[in-house]
Amino acid sequence: MEIGHHAVLVHMGGKLYFSPLEQKKVQKVLDIATGLGLWAVDFADEFPNAEVIGTDVTPIQPSWVPPNVQFEIEDCNQQWTWPANTFDFINLRGLMGVVDDWNALYRNAYRVAKPGGYVECYTTSSRFLSDDGSVKEGSSLDQWGRVFREGGKKLGRTFSVYEEDLQRKCMEAAGFVDIEFKDIQVPIGVWHPEKEEAEKGLWWKLAVEADLEGWINYMWNAVLGWSPDEVKAFARHLKRDLNNPKIHGYFMGRVAWGRKPE
Template sequence: MTTTQPLTTEEAAEAGLLPASHWQNEPLPEDEDDDGASTIGSFVSSTASLSESIFKYRTIHGRTYHSEIGNADSWEPNDAAHIDAMEIAHHNHMIAIGHKLYLSPLEKDKVQKVLDIGTGAGSWAIDFADEFPNAGVIGTDITPIQPSWVPPNCKFELEDCNAEWTWPDNTFDFIHCRMMFGVVTNWYDLFRQAYRTSKPGGWVESFVSCTTFMSDDGTVKANSAMSQWAKVWNAGGEKTGRTFMIYDHDLQQKGMEKAGFVDITVKEFYIPVGVWHKDKELAEKGIWWKMTIEADLEGYLNYIFNVVMGWTPEETAVYAKHLRKEMNDPKIHAYFKARTVYGRKPHPDEVPESN
């Protein structure tokens, strides 16, 4: 990502952003464990060891990131700590949509070739390959952090989804992408390429969450750490040219419609954050989403907050403490929304002739 100048005071005020120093002046309760439920243990990473002579990573405030090559870049770290967090996030995202890998109406015996864009640690691709042993599954990412021990029908390739895709037309029966905010430079172009490389009758599916924490009873207070969360992320996305507001601007459905997909289906999800909800299923979603954020909160914040928005690591660390406190407070009834959108590439006889 191209590093940009921090927002001016006027720009920050217009965006509703509090100064980074604000959080150092806000008192924190002293009778609670600062870590909350974040001490949940570390998943064992099976990531392959790669020679530094082949892949040289950037180090930013002690965390490693994919080396910026052309337009290929990521705001998420690629080190072992974050790979562990990705494993937790994978399970969390399945719970969010009903303990499922996908929602598209796939016919199992007809799925032969599958693409997972922005595969990260590769968990989704591996699980899908296990569920569809007769399908070839390709997971792509710009950084090689995927494990070496995978199902025989699964493989990983280095590919930048923002560049022109290298696969031929009509290749895939199913294309999947999940939580790609802050990554994609042009969502309309992403779905154009997904349409081109899908087989007629193939499905494309995208899941993404909204960054805004809300409450129906006013317990997410103005100027709280939770209320500031979306403001900082969204401002950072504006500065890098890779929006975090996919949900807000309905870019999944709009992108699929413009690309030419049909049978587009939108599924909305209500997700509490934390331990407050009385409904068992929603409480499970809330706990897992909180655990996902806490699994590597500093890693999630490091690039956007410190590099893009110009905070110091110390200021970000104090903000993170406030956020943890709020997420672990059962009196704060925070939630956000998420959305899965899937659509089908029509067969040639379904496409109206152009005038």
């Protein structure tokens, strides 16, 4: 998770958010599915006068955190427990395969956002692409996305948030205005000739490799019923392809943000 957090930071040019936040106006912030709480802690350091609440279904967050951070057990798929008009900023990051109903998620966010408050969502595409055809159909990089999309359908939790344009559609349906997007192409691996792009690719390669068998065992084995031998073989092929400089794979990331009308 730490590597993943850093990979997203590199992806976003070192920024924790793209919403046009004003330091003096941000008093209360909500980080949904906070995980280890790394984003919440970093945001609290940048906004020392704001109260930052991170929520997750598992209590895996650190106990030593800035005084303006607190963590709560909360399932984002249930009705949110905070009163209406509570938060100046709501952060939704990496929720692919987590959310049961994206429209309900944004309705919850709209209700608890203050008038004039922002919601921001970071997601990635579920496909590895290449402009030169080096990510071949049926390859491990191609299968990676296919399996997550198939598994997401079985779980009832889509991994195709980017492809289905759910950020925009659900923000509009909930009532948010001034919706903006930033799409970022990110190489996977270190093949890119430009140093900055190669750094993005390195961190994302490390993020995937860090819990490769955990991801695969969950989706491939538990959800789709692959055998342990099939899982191990796929992991070997994927790691090989991630480290092959002749494969010029990339994915798309999208940051989308919108404002609750005043």
